[in-house]
Amino acid sequence: MILLIDLCYRDGSLSRDEFVAPVERLLCRIGVAFVTRHYTAVGAPDLESADAAILCGTALMDTGYTEHPELFRWLLTFERPVLGISSGMRALAAAFGGGVEPCREIGMADVKMLAPDPLFAGQEGFPAYTVHDYAVQVPGEFVALAASDRCVQAIRHRSLPLYGSSSTPRSGTSGSSSGSPGSPVFRARSG
Amino acid sequence: MKLGVLFSGGKDSLFACWKAMQKEEVACLITVVSQNPESYMFHTPNIRLAALQAEAAGLPLVEVETAGEKEEELLDLKRALLAARDRYGIEGVVTGAILSVYQATRVQRVCRELGLWCFNPLWLADQEAYMEELIDSGFRVVIAGVFSSPFDESWLGREIDRRTLGELRVIAKKYQVTLTGEGGELETFVVDAPFFAQRIAIEEASKVYRNYNGVLRIERAGLVAK
The missing domain is CATH 3.90.1490.10 (putative n-type atp pyrophosphatase, domain 2)
Known part of the structure; x- marks a missing residue:
């Protein structure tokens, strides 16, 4: 079962349909069981029963989740597959001490792979729809997997199956679907 | 949160408006009237009737004209959003974009410039479910x-x-x-x-x-x- 985490400004917010529902539909389509929780409501039973977790994105102006780092500390000991999408990547990196630096990208970006990884198998690069104000500074325990000509676009923990991607599943339409939660690799790793 | 809805009079913008009303306060509708029939951003038939639809909804309408030149119409969009912010205190904008990265990107950029939130409640919607819900x-x-x-x-x-x-x-x-x-x-x-x-x-x-x-x-x- 995948724990899908809504990082938007409020539980049941107007942003939910844009950032959480598309991932839910994707998981339904591929037949993966999931439960969705707002980041403020993730409890110990949710974490214990999850085989994997996905941290969803938020609107560009929506950074409320960054004010509650204590709500993401569980990532340090989760040790099962995690995919942080967009703001989710920022939350994942922050939990491991990664900061951010200004990098505004709104629109299509050419993303190039920097290191091989099964999640992006067979791709040297792909176009991705990116909407962000900040780039993640790669924490010491992570490696940069992909980058645009301006900033890092995907990261992976050096020894654990923890991934971050700056583009959301929406960019599945533009060729980066292998990095999405529908990816066979992510499914395999998430049990 | 007070929101303005980018409004063409078509189903997507009105459905997005309805979605927004269920979660936040819709303070006004915003229409950019393009003189260019080839405009990718704004042209729709019967855009002049947006005022009648706004009246039916009981919402104020901010209407801005544009010549519809490719990137210059974004300045007109900015003018419209500024007017909506000044007149109705909007903090964010709602669009009916479903798949168009071209339109979504441009609205996102203008919103960011103005410090406005941008909501796209139909983004990547399941089209079958959407049409069913619409009816x-x-x-x-x-x-x-x-x-x-x-x-x-x-x-x-x-x-x-x-x-x-x-x-x-x-x-x-x-x-x-x-x-x-x-x-x-x-x-x-x-x-x-x-x-x-x-x-x-x-x-x-x-x-x-x-x-x-x-x-x-x-x-x-x-x-x-x-």
């Missing part, structure tokens, strides 16, 4: 423009009801087009919505059509009790 919720939508085969003159003015939706499903499958017309195959005009206090009655309309390209020009319309 079930009480939206009454007519086809006001056709721009590709196999949509001929007979489609102009048709209401999107269950029967029409069934035909659209067949066409979407056969011709590999979107069920919602998001690819520009169809334009729509909403005559009634769950949040309209009155509905719109089309009193006089004419069709301009040639070779799978046409519009329903609504010459005269008024508000009537529901």
